Amino acid sequence: MIQVQNVIRNYKTGETVVKALKGVSLDIGDGEFLSIAGPSGSGKTTLLNLIGCIDALDGGEITIEGQPVSGMDKKAKTEFRRNNLGFIFQTYNLIPVLSAFENVSFVLSILNIPEKEIEERTMRILKEVGLEGMENRRPDRLSGGQQQRIAIARALVKNPKIVLADEPTANLDSKTGEEILKLMKEMNRKYHTTFIFSTHDSMVMDYAKRLVLLHDGQIVSDERR
């Protein structure tokens, strides 16, 4: 499903060139629940961003569902992300003036789905992530765990093939973090959606069915469980 082939990504900070990824190669299949782990600065987020088509490659190629990412222009990448990818962020990134329902449903609005279907799908996913009855609450009236549940619902509501989560539990206490991971795993099982998440937390790594360890921009181990 996803082929990462000899991917290179460099960042320039002033005169210094930081080699974030030094020729990373990786094959990810349908429905995997994969964790990219490693210490800070190992290139986890960079790899996620490249797979998520929100960053540009300096070398190598990433192919998703047979489509090479490097061949897409900005517009094509936007469309690709809109139709195929879901994102979960460490800081949730919810829109504070919108209710839980609106935060989830706007993803369907930009897909031009009819209003009735938007409502049905949004209510269904909110129920599945355990937020039934809270759909009218704004994020500031919800706990961190509940906010991340909205983010998961937002990522899944459009039935994407891939969900990318950058340190999804980093801002949560361990108990809530575990609940979120269980929810993600359940969604992975139920919808057969590929989940790729980054972490440096060993508890989170334990939940992964496949663990890819990055160090200094290179894969140092790739373990299936």
Place this chain on the structure above:
Amino acid sequence: MFLVVLACKNLTRYKRRTVITAVTIAIGLMLFILIDSILIGVDRESVRNLLWYETSSVRIMATGYWEDRLMLPLDVSIDDPYAKVRLLREQGYDATPRIMFAADLILYSEDFGEDGNLPVRVTAVDTTLDNTVFRFEDTLLEGRFAESGKNELVIGSWMAEDLQAEVGYWVTLVTRGNGGFFEAMDMQIVGIVNCPNPNVNRSLLMVPIDTIADYLAMENLATEIDISLPESADVDIEAQAITRLMAESGNSATVMTWKDLAGDYLAMMQAERGGSSTMLFLVFLIAAVGISNTMLMVINERTRELGMMRALGMDDRSIHWLFMLEAGGIGLLGSSIGVALGMLANIYIVQEGLDFGFFMREMDMAYRVQGIFRGAWSLRSILTTFFSGIFLSMLVAWIPTRRAIKMDIPSCLRHQ
């Protein structure tokens, strides 16, 4: 629809900032509406006062008179003016002959306290026909109008004030008659007029045309024929028709509209329109800077949110629209408040006006308004101001949004 909902909700996110920016726009637009109203009102009143007391709508002069008009020549005059007036009246035009001439006004110590003289311009009018073209009948402040064939003179109120002239005083007009001879005419002031046109008030000396014709050898001659037209008439088209009429009747004459005659006023109006546009530009510039600054802050604070929306597949055009709708919302709020306040304040300006009498009395500003500047309603101007406020607000949001969209998504997501 989602963009509109989100934009509206975002307006409530930074309430204080939204209100401050909207108030800035509102004050600017309110001031513009008021100033524009005064300018329109003064313009309309000035034109009316020009037509009623100074130029009339159309003027016929002898060929060559306009070129020498500053000399007020008597030898370049219209022959048989009453025949022409009759012809014009048959065609439905109200017309009257006048003789304009320059003179020295001699003042005597018996009446004025000291002897003196000053150069003046005298208007000799037909005491019967003049009021069918000009509107002096309601302007009499004191005394009465001059009577046909008598040595009587009517004076403007400001001139009377300046000379300390009163009804019953005698003056002498010394001038050269048609042919170059000197003539001195003793005239008694019989009336003082106070008309709304300050230029006329400042300089009017009105005498009967038949009296002057005898003195100055101007029998059956006039220096001009003034014609009034209904307000709805197109003055240029009518002037062309009058020119044709004169030519067809074998009379060589120059026909000019009030726009040609009041060149000084129109030049000032043109400058004023330029000033008005500059003021509009400045008002909008202030509003634009305010809203641009607000949108810069908004976009800076929401860069991460912007990154999230872009990551989830919202295209650049939708993001542009989102922020432009937000800015448009602030513009709508500011424009609504500004127009509402402007219209409220304008009720007073239209009904009561602002008294600039102290200013206009001493200065000749080319406005033909005596003192009180009254506003006027202009729906077009108010609507233009309203929609410009909204449109401009949306326009200035484009630049900061564009800058934010140029930032790559990972940088947006990392933004603190």
